[in-house]
Amino acid sequence: KAGVTQTPRYLIKTRGQQVTLSCSPISGHRSVSWYQQTPGQGLQFLFEYFSETQRNKGNFPGRFSGRQFSNSRSEMNVSTLELGDSALYLCASSLGTMGETQYFGPGTRLLVL
Amino acid sequence: AQSVSQHNHHVILSEAASLELGCNYSYGGTVNLFWYVQYPGQHLQLLLKYFSGDPLVKGIKGFEAEFIKSKFSFNLRKPSVQWSDTAEYFCAVRSSNTGKLIFGQGTTLQVKP
Numbered sequence: 001k002a003g004v005t006q007t008p009r010y011l012i013k014t015r016g017q018q019v020t021l022s023c024s025p026i027s028g029h030r031s032v033s034w035y036q037q038t039p040g041q042g043l044q045f046l047f048e049y050f051s052e053t054q055r056n057k058g059n060f061p062g063r064f065s066g067r068q069f070s071n072s073r074s075e076m077n078v079s080t081l082e083l084g085d086s087a088l089y090l091c092a093s094s095l096g097t098m099g100e101t102q103y104f105g106p107g108t109r110l111l112v113l
Numbered sequence: 114a115q116s117v118s119q120h121n122h123h124v125i126l127s128e129a130a131s132l133e134l135g136c137n138y139s140y141g142g143t144v145n146l147f148w149y150v151q152y153p154g155q156h157l158q159l160l161l162k163y164f165s166g167d168p169l170v171k172g173i174k175g176f177e178a179e180f181i182k183s184k185f186s187f188n189l190r191k192p193s194v195q196w197s198d199t200a201e202y203f204c205a206v207r208s209s210n211t212g213k214l215i216f217g218q219g220t221t222l223q224v225k226p
Contacts (some may be wrong), residue, residue, distance in 0.1 A: 003156075018154035033214065043203060051172065056213050092214075101147070102214060104157040 002027065004093050007041055012111045018079040025046045025072050025093030027092075031055075031071045032074040033102060034066060037088040043057035050096070078110075115140045119217035126194050127225050134189040136204030136222050143209040146187040149216075152200045160202070160210055163187065165193050174198070196226045 005024045013019050025032050033056075045058040049068035066076040072093075078085055088109050091101035092113040120135035121195040122172045138144065161172025168180040187204060204217040 035216075042218040043205075045213050045215065048212070050223075056211065058213070101159055101162060103159070104149075106156050 004091055004103055004109050006089075006091050006105040008108060009106065010109050010111075012113065013081050014113050015081055015083060017081050018077060019110060020075055020077045020079060021091075021110075022088055023074045023076075023091030023093075025074070025091075026076050026103055028105075029093035029095055030072050031093045031094045031096055031100065031102075032068055032072065033094075034074070035090040035092065036060075037090055037107070038086075043090070046076065051069060081112045083112050086110060115206065115208055115211065115213070115215050117204055117215050119202075119204050119220050121220045122218065123221045125223045125225065128196055129193050130224075132189070132191040132194045132198075132222070134202055134204075134222070135188045136217055138185050138187070138204075138206040138215075140206065140208050140210075142183075145207040145209070145215075146178070146180060147205040147207070148172065148176070148189050149203045149205060150200045151219075155158040157203070158211070160189070178198065178222070194222070194224050196224045198200065198222060199224045 009021045031050045033048040035043050037043045048056040050069045063079045068074045088107040090107045092104045094100035094102045115220050117138045145226045146163040149157045150160045161170050163170045163180045171177045176191050202220045207214045
């Protein structure tokens with residue numbers, strides 16, 4: 001089975017721009033979660049989607065949003081980028097929502113200049 | 114708020130030394146517990162997990178962890194580390210109430226040959 005894939009792998013943007021990141025879960029997985037990883041804050045939960053519905057949300061501003069499509073693929077969007085948004089954005093998929101093991105993708109490294 | 118604390122931020126060991134990484138969480142309800150590892154340049158991978166049953170769980174590559182409910186702890190152990198264990202280790206807790214997977218800050222393990 002193919003693992004979780006994320007595109008693009010690297011991205012450079014400037015302040016004020018917006019960005020869309022994509023995640024394709026493992027085949028058969030219906031839950032997708034997003035995390036932001038930075039050296040200072042570690043891994044922080046952004047949100048979780050299951051069957052096209054947002055089931056959980058972390059403590060991030062409204063500039064961070066996401067969605068999930070009927071094929072379970074997910075996108076996250078960050079609008080009005082700030083320097084502090086520079087991070088590795090990780091996507092993880094699992095079969096369901098509660099207690100299931102999450103499998104992580106390689107991440108998208110975003111640099112905001 | 115739910116939180117996960119990893120006591121050691123940076124651990125340096127010689128090969129064949131024993132390893133114990135501490136992890137404590139603050140949540141009183143039912144939890145699922147995980148240890149993930151991130152080798153240099155690689156994805157986050159699951160080392161082991163605890164859902165229920167025997168509190169001593171065994172994972173890949175000779176790692177094990179013990180869930181002590183009274184201490185809200187889930188410490189990771191390995192009797193004899195190898196140079197290839199050099200990586201960053203993350204403890205994560207998922208509460209049955211919120212469904213969110215919360216990560217600790219991570220512990221960087223450096224094993225000297």
